Each structure stands twice: as structure tokens, then as C-alpha cells.
Amino acid sequence: MRFTIIARMSKYPSKIKSIRYSLGLAGVFLAFSGLSYAQADTGSQTAPGGLAPSADAAQSVAAQACPDLTPFYRLSASPDWSAQDWDNLQAQLSPLLPRCLQQTSYFALLGAAQLNTGNLNPALESLERALLLDPDNGGAQIDYAQALYLRGDLFSALAMNRQILTREDLPGDLAPSLRQRQQQWQGLTRQTQWHGDLLLGYDNNLNGAPSPSDITLTLSGEDVTLPLNPEFQPKEGPYLNGRLGMRYRQLAPEHQHNIVAELRGRVSDDTASDMLQLDARYAFIKPDAVHSWQAVAGISHLMFGGTPLYTAAEVGGRYMPAFQLASCRPYTAAAAQHQLFHNQSSLNAIETKASLGLNCIRNTSIGQQQWTPEFSALYNDPIRNRRSGSSRLGWQFNLDWRLQLPEGSPFKGSLMSQINHTEMMDQSGYSPLLEDNARRKVRRSYLLIQYNHPLSADTQLLMNFYHQKQRSNLELFRSVDTTLEFGFTHTF
Structure with a gap:
């Protein structure tokens, strides 16, 4: 008897190829x-x-x-x-x-x-x-x-x-x-995937500088306004962004191992704001019929203007029970991150984060939508006591949204957005020179919108829009940043 075997499995689309062979006479x-x-x-x-x-x-x-x-x-x-x-x-x-x-x-x-x-x-x-x-x-x-x-x-x-x-x-x-x-x-139990991105964009604040051109200082009890050095004012211009990433997954009957590594670089006419960032992350995931949990560890290293800026190492975990709320599954997460600033050791700190969130998936007339709202409590504690402002307390709200557009729609691919708002407050005065040693309050919000349009099985067109606004009672920490970029991503 001849058997036709078509190797198809939706869970592993990147590794499945159609094969056909006879199992004997x-x-x-x-x-x-x-x-x-x-x-x-x-x-x-x-x-x-x-x-x-x-x-x-x-x-x-x-x-x-x-x-x-x-x-x-x-x-x-x-x-x-x-x-x-x-x-x-x-x-x-x-x-x-x-x-x-x-x-x-x-x-x-x-x-x-x-x-x-x-x-x-x-x-x-x-x-x-x-x-x-x-x-x-x-x-x-x-x-x-x-x-x-x-x-x-x-x-x-x-x-x-x-x-x-x-x-x-x-x-x-x-x-x-x-x-x-x-x-x-x-x-199929061991899957490796590489991808590369190349994007051309424009940024109105390449160097992440504060928005005000003047800074008010408190000197001998009097407020004095001084112009900010042009070197520390926002610089805008085009840039080229490249990224090379690798994903590895090893499956077992009751768990899986995930490794993600990514190297990202940005170059522009302002070489002092060029960036090179390396991220690596490992996750051990154990799902079952009752619940699922995962343990994660990661490291990130950032170079800014050709000089090492900081290195962060993180460990954490996430737990998701089996029960659902309508089309949503709740989860809890916790993480601790060690932050090392290479040229300013007084900024070194350990930041902890505890989160509650929902993972919601729903099929709609315009395609499958996924929402992930998450609320987190933050605490940033300096390793040394001489950091300005001492410890920081705060909270964060994050909403991820994704729409997978149906095949027959005029626009193919996926549309994603992320809305984030974070508030942090120092536990002591930041500096006698700023607002008479007031405690610093920082509110940071950003919006990210991404659209991926498939050009072929392995290549997609990317369009990204990013806008961030940071507000503070101290002028030095107020900033605005907007970027728009277009490019391609290829999987190989």
C-alpha cells in the first residue's frame, strides 16, 4: 500500500517542507x-x-x-x-x-x-x-x-x-x-532562525538631549537662567539602523528552551550619538494543562558614541494560571535587574519589578487581535548611597496590541502598537542647584506603531513610528523624541 505523507504542522511553519515518499510495496x-x-x-x-x-x-x-x-x-x-x-x-x-x-x-x-x-x-x-x-x-x-x-x-x-x-x-x-x-x-525539536533588518529613518532627537534650551539653576537662594550648551541640545537628522538577530528553540515533551540574541546598530551624521547594542535572553518555559510558568535571564550592553554606556543583567519569571476571564488569561511576573554604568559608577543600581497582566486573544471581522495590558510596580535602589535622588519608587502601565490581518484583506501582514507610561519619584532631593533641592519627578510616555507587509515568504516591508515625551518638575529631564523609519526584514 502506498502512503502519501505531507509534512505540515502549523506550530512549526519555518521548518516544515512538503515531502512525499512510499512506505513500501x-x-x-x-x-x-x-x-x-x-x-x-x-x-x-x-x-x-x-x-x-x-x-x-x-x-x-x-x-x-x-x-x-x-x-x-x-x-x-x-x-x-x-x-x-x-x-x-x-x-x-x-x-x-x-x-x-x-x-x-x-x-x-x-x-x-x-x-x-x-x-x-x-x-x-x-x-x-x-x-x-x-x-x-x-x-x-x-x-x-x-x-x-x-x-x-x-x-x-x-x-x-x-x-x-x-x-x-x-x-x-x-x-x-x-x-x-x-x-x-x-x-523539528531544535529550530534555529536568523533574521536581518535594514531601515532608514529620521529622528528629531538623535542624542536624547533635554528639550529646553535654557536651564534654571538655584545659586545662593536665587534662580539663575543659563543657556544650555549647544552640544547638549537635541540634534536631528537621518540615520541608518541595522539589526541581526537569532532565535533558537529546543522542544521537549514537557518544556522548552528559548534563546534570543540580537545585535543592533545605528549610524548618522552625528557620530557622537551612534549606537551599538547587544541583547541576549534565555527562557525556560514549562506549560501544562493546569498552568504555565517560565524563568528568564538576560543581558544587555549598550555603546553610545563609541563608548560603553551601560550593561544590564536581568533575571525573572512569569506564572500564568489555567483559568480565563472571557477571552483573557491573567498572569503575574517579577524581575530584578542589575544596572552598571561604565563611566558613572554612582548611577549603578538594582531595579526590581512586579507585574500583573492579561493576555487576551480574540478573532474579529478584521482579523485576530491580541491585547496584553500590564501594570507594574517599580523600585530602583542605588548600589552606593551617593547617587543624586537616592532610591526611586514608581509604577508603569504598558499595553501591547497586535492585529493579524486576514489573507483576503487589502492590507496583508500585521499591525502592532505599544503604549507605555512610567512614573518615577526620587526619595530625596536631587540637587541643591535644581529647584532648591526638590525631589525629582519623572513621567515618561511613548507610543510605538509598527506595520509589517509581506513581500515574499522570507521578506517583509517594515514601517515604524515612535514618539516619546518625558515630563519632569526639573527642566533638565524634559525631552521629546520622534522617529519615523522604513526598511526591510529578511528571514534566513
Whole structure:
């Protein structure tokens, strides 16, 4: 019997390729399925005590018995067997169901027909019934493993295929194809993806400078207004932004490991504001039917104007219970970050964050939408006591939104936005020179909008808009920044 195996699984689109191969000749497969050309289970019966039934009784039994399925197996083994042939076979087998309820070969063949015509759920049911009647039905085992794989149950499919390979009665003609299938599926448990971005943009504050051109200082109890050095005023202009990223995922039956690394650089005419940033992050994720949790660790290093600015190391975790609120699942998270400033050690600190959030997914008429609102409490504690303002307390609200546009819509791809508002307040006066040693209050808000438009299977057009405004009772910490950029991203 010929089996067509189409390797498709929506959970792993980046690694799936269509493959097609034969699992052996008809005679080999029939033997492995418990059938043969010379002898098949035809449902013949004898009367109790070994006596032959009467002619009328024999005719009645024959009419109700499951017919010999060997001809169907022979026909389906033809090299010219098509999807339409499988569909016709399914139509011929379906009326036989009441007569073949106890025949494992019937449900194995029906499941194969359903599988090869794309009827995955009925195929799973038929193949499960075949294996309930005969757990050693090799043909049903082979197709059931494939059906599990197509459903996305990768590890159950691997376990079933591994069990088939250990059978002593496995025909030699089937073994190579099954080993090839095992290797391909096993390869899906380790996935590596690289991507690169190249964007051209314009920024009205490349150097992140304060907005005011004058700063008011308190000298001997009097307010004195001084002009800010032009070097520390906002500089605007075009820039080129490049990014190279890598994602690695290793799957196991009960957990997974994720590693994300990214190198990003920005260059412009103002070389003093050129940036180079390296980020790396690891996550251990353990989902189950009751809840899911993950532990994360990461490091980030930033160079600004060719000089190391800061390095941050972070550890944290997230817990998501099983229950839902409408279409939303709540979660809690916590993180601690060590912040090291290379040229200003007085700024070194440890920042902790505790969060509550919702992960909401809903299908709408304009596409699938996802909302993730999150509220966090923040505490930033200096490692040394000589930092201006001492400890800081604050809070943060963040809302992520994503719309996956449907295939038939005028605009393809996805639209994403992020709204963030953060407030922090120092626990002591910042400086006697600013507002008579007032405690610093900072309110920072930003809006990010991104649109990705697919140009091909591996390339997308990117459009990003970013606007940030920072307000403070101290003029030195007021700033505005707006950027707009266009470019491309390519996955390889």
C-alpha cells in the first residue's frame, strides 16, 4: 500500500517542507497490517459446535459479514493512485461501517483514506478504533503517527514512530522510510532562525538631549537662567539602523528552551550619538494543562558614541494560571535587574519589578487581535548611597496590541502598537542647584506603531513610528523624541 505523507504542522511553519515518499510495496504493507493476498479476514463464520450452517443461514451471515478488503489494499498500492481515488475509496468504505465494526483492517484502511484526503479528525478517530481492536496493527500505527504529527502532537508522533521501529516484525522495505521520518520529525525539536533588518529613518532627537534650551539653576537662594550648551541640545537628522538577530528553540515533551540574541546598530551624521547594542535572553518555559510558568535571564550592553554606556543583567519569571476571564488569561511576573554604568559608577543600581497582566486573544471581522495590558510596580535602589535622588519608587502601565490581518484583506501582514507610561519619584532631593533641592519627578510616555507587509515568504516591508515625551518638575529631564523609519526584514 502506498502512503502519501505531507509534512505540515502549523506550530512549526519555518521548518516544515512538503515531502512525499512510499512506505513500501502492497504485499509488504499487507503483511505488516495483518493481511495477505492469499488470506484475509472475510468474516466467515461457523455454527456452534463446528456444524455447518444451513444454506439460508449461510447466505444471511455472508450478507452481514465484513467483505474481503484485500482488493482495496491492492488498488491503493498503485503508483497512479490519486487524491480523487482516495476520496472514492472513502465513499466505498463508509457504507460498510455497520458490517465491519469489529475489523481492525477496515478502520485502518478507512483512516488511511481519510488521512490522504485531508480529513484529519475523522482519520484520527478511525485509526484509534483500529488500534483499539488490534494494538499491533502496523499499518494503523504508521498512519496514526502521521496523523498525530499533522495535528501538531509532535512528541506523541515521535513516540509512536519510535515504537514501530523497535518491532521485530517490521519489514525491511519499510524501515528506511520510517527512520527518515523519525529524523525529520526529531529535527523539528531544535529550530534555529536568523533574521536581518535594514531601515532608514529620521529622528528629531538623535542624542536624547533635554528639550529646553535654557536651564534654571538655584545659586545662593536665587534662580539663575543659563543657556544650555549647544552640544547638549537635541540634534536631528537621518540615520541608518541595522539589526541581526537569532532565535533558537529546543522542544521537549514537557518544556522548552528559548534563546534570543540580537545585535543592533545605528549610524548618522552625528557620530557622537551612534549606537551599538547587544541583547541576549534565555527562557525556560514549562506549560501544562493546569498552568504555565517560565524563568528568564538576560543581558544587555549598550555603546553610545563609541563608548560603553551601560550593561544590564536581568533575571525573572512569569506564572500564568489555567483559568480565563472571557477571552483573557491573567498572569503575574517579577524581575530584578542589575544596572552598571561604565563611566558613572554612582548611577549603578538594582531595579526590581512586579507585574500583573492579561493576555487576551480574540478573532474579529478584521482579523485576530491580541491585547496584553500590564501594570507594574517599580523600585530602583542605588548600589552606593551617593547617587543624586537616592532610591526611586514608581509604577508603569504598558499595553501591547497586535492585529493579524486576514489573507483576503487589502492590507496583508500585521499591525502592532505599544503604549507605555512610567512614573518615577526620587526619595530625596536631587540637587541643591535644581529647584532648591526638590525631589525629582519623572513621567515618561511613548507610543510605538509598527506595520509589517509581506513581500515574499522570507521578506517583509517594515514601517515604524515612535514618539516619546518625558515630563519632569526639573527642566533638565524634559525631552521629546520622534522617529519615523522604513526598511526591510529578511528571514534566513
